[in-house]
Amino acid sequence: MIITLPRNSMPDNPSQAICxxxxxxxxxxxxxxxxxxxxxxxxxxxxxxxxxxxxxxxxFTIRTRDSYKHGSRxxxxxxxxxxxxxxxxxxxxxxxxxxxxxxxxxTALATYVGKEGFERDFPATANHNVxxxxxxxxxxxxxx
Numbered sequence: 001m002i003i004t005l006p007r008n009s010m011p012d013n014p015s016q017a018i019c020x021x022x023x024x025x026x027x028x029x030x031x032x033x034x035x036x037x038x039x040x041x042x043x044x045x046x047x048x049x050x051x052x053x054x055x056x057x058x059x060f061t062i063r064t065r066d067s068y069k070h071g072s073r074x075x076x077x078x079x080x081x082x083x084x085x086x087x088x089x090x091x092x093x094x095x096x097x098x099x100x101x102x103x104x105x106x107t108a109l110a111t112y113v114g115k116e117g118f119e120r121d122f123p124a125t126a127n128h129n130v131x132x133x134x135x136x137x138x139x140x141x142x143x144x
Contacts, residue, residue, distance in 0.1 A: 005056045006102040015053045018060060021099060022048040022092045029091055030064075030071035045071040046084050046092070062092055073142045076131035085143035086126060093118060 003018065011017040026044020033042050045066055051059040062084035064072040073085040084092070093105060097115040105112045109125045112118040131137035 001061070001105060001107040002057055002059045003096060003100075004104045004106075005058075005100055007056065008102075009100060010056060014056070014058050015050045015060075017099075018058055018096065019048045019050065021095050022046060022062065025091050025095050026071070030069070030088060032066060032069060045069045046088055048092075062089060064088075068144065070144060072144045073139075074144065076135065076137040076142065080144075086140050087143055090122060093122070 005011075005014055023044060023046075026046035027042055028044075030045040031042045032045050043065070045064045046062055047065065049061050049063055051061065053059070064082045064084055066072065067080040067082045071085055071088040072080065073083050074080055089107075093112070096105065097103060097112075097118050101115040104114070105118065109128055110121055112121055126138065126140040128139045129136045130139050130142060
């Protein structure tokens with residue numbers, strides 16, 4: 001996905017700001033307490049992989065550390081993948097729009113302009129077919 005940040009609220013390091021926001025959501029909603037050593041902080045199942053960043057635009061994907069844990073998704077056939085679920089994407093995108101309400105975000109399924117546009121348009125993506133025409137499967141049904 002590609003986020004375009006508003007001119008009036010640009011952080012010094014947009015890539016790091018996006019990673020920090022996603023990391024907080026990951027630790028709060030998708031913790032991997034079994035991977036944390038005693039006395040160490042809990043890590044989250046999700047992380048952001050930045051593909052490129054130029055000016056106000058940052059391209060990134062949301063991945064998961066453990067494809068069998070909460071926050072991951074499966075393929076239409078049921079194979080576990082280190083990809084973030086529909087709900088995990090929603091949580092991260094909502095947090096990004098909380099910080100930058102005027103941002104625009106382009107994903108494979110939709111382009112969201114501003115926080116209001118995201119809240120209005122995102123629920124419709126739950127019914128996106130990730131299966132075949134012969135065996136359809138909605139993306140929301142692939143969440144773990």
